[in-house]
Amino acid sequence: MTIHKINISKNTNITIPENMSVISKELPVTSIKDFIKIIKKHKNIIRPFVNDDISNELLELTKKLNKTIIDNSQIKKELKTKNDKITKLEELVELNNKKTGTHSMFKGEFEEKNKELFLNEYFGNIFDIDGSKKMKCMDIRMTHKIKKYTLGIECKDKKIILKKQDINKFHLDKLECKFRGCIFISVNSNIPGYVDKINHFSIKNKNELYIYSDDSLFVKIIINVFIDYLECEENTMDRCHVETLLCVCNQWNNLKSGFLKMDKIISNYLKQKNININGQLYLVSKSKCKSSKEPY
Numbered sequence: 001m002t003i004h005k006i007n008i009s010k011n012t013n014i015t016i017p018e019n020m021s022v023i024s025k026e027l028p029v030t031s032i033k034d035f036i037k038i039i040k041k042h043k044n045i046i047r048p049f050v051n052d053d054i055s056n057e058l059l060e061l062t063k064k065l066n067k068t069i070i071d072n073s074q075i076k077k078e079l080k081t082k083n084d085k086i087t088k089l090e091e092l093v094e095l096n097n098k099k100t101g102t103h104s105m106f107k108g109e110f111e112e113k114n115k116e117l118f119l120n121e122y123f124g125n126i127f128d129i130d131g132s133k134k135m136k137c138m139d140i141r142m143t144h145k146i147k148k149y150t151l152g153i154e155c156k157d158k159k160i161i162l163k164k165q166d167i168n169k170f171h172l173d174k175l176e177c178k179f180r181g182c183i184f185i186s187v188n189s190n191i192p193g194y195v196d197k198i199n200h201f202s203i204k205n206k207n208e209l210y211i212y213s214d215d216s217l218f219v220k221i222i223i224n225v226f227i228d229y230l231e232c233e234e235n236t237m238d239r240c241h242v243e244t245l246l247c248v249c250n251q252w253n254n255l256k257s258g259f260l261k262m263d264k265i266i267s268n269y270l271k272q273k274n275i276n277i278n279g280q281l282y283l284v285s286k287s288k289c290k291s292s293k294e295p296y
Contacts, residue, residue: 112140114155115140115155116131127144127151128143139153150179151183152179154182154183154184163192170184182207183223184210186212194210195210195211196212199215
C-alpha cells in the first residue's frame, strides 16, 4: 500500500491510505484550517478508517452527559422540595407568632400548616399533599400517586368542637368532593358524638375517621391503619392489629415521660450543686429552650 503524507506544519505529519484517491488530489495542505475543510468535505470517506476508540469515547461521553442531565434534574427536584418546605416552615413560624390569644383563626391556620408538613413528612412518598386554600374541599387533600383516590382532612385546634359549625361542614365537604375517605383531627377538644377521650379514635360510615390527639406518632399510626382499611376489599379493621400498635405507642409515650422526669431530676441536682450546665442537652423540643432559657 502506498502512503501519502499531509504536511500540516514542520512538526506534524498525518498518513492516509492510497484508496482515498479523491482526498489525495487535494493534498498536500499547509494549514490546520485547510485540513479541517478536507475532513468535513470527505467525512463519509474518512469515517470507516477512524479508530473505534473514538466512537467508544463518544458513546461514553454521551452516557455521562445523559447521567449528568438526569442528576441535575433530580437535584432541581430535591431543591424545589426543600424550598417548598422552607416556605411552609416560614409560614408556620409566622402563624405561630400570631396564634397567641383567644381567637381561633390563627390557631386553626397554624394547625393546618403543621399537619400539612406532618403529612408530607410521613406520607409524601405515597400521596401528593395539597394544603392550598379551597372552598368546600376540607383543609388538606391527600391524593394517592398511583391509585389516584383522594382523602380529605379537616384539622381543628379549638377548645370546643361544634356540631353545626364543624362536624356538619365536614360532612358537607365530604359529599361535595366525593372523597374516598375523610379524616377529622382535633388536637385540643373532644369530638362530640364521635370521640370523648384524648388519644382515641373512631370510624363511622365506613370511610370517616375521627381522631382526638396531639400526639403525632398516634395520629400517624391511626392514619396508616385507616388507609389500609379503606383499601381492604372487605372493609374490615383488624382490632388486634390496631390495639397492638396503640399499645406500642403508649409504651413509647411512657418511656418518653420517664426520660423527661429523669432529665428534670438530674438538671435540678446539678443546679443545686452550683454546677455550670451551660450547653446541657435537654430531652425536650427546641421551642422550650429559646434564648438559652432553661426548660425546667
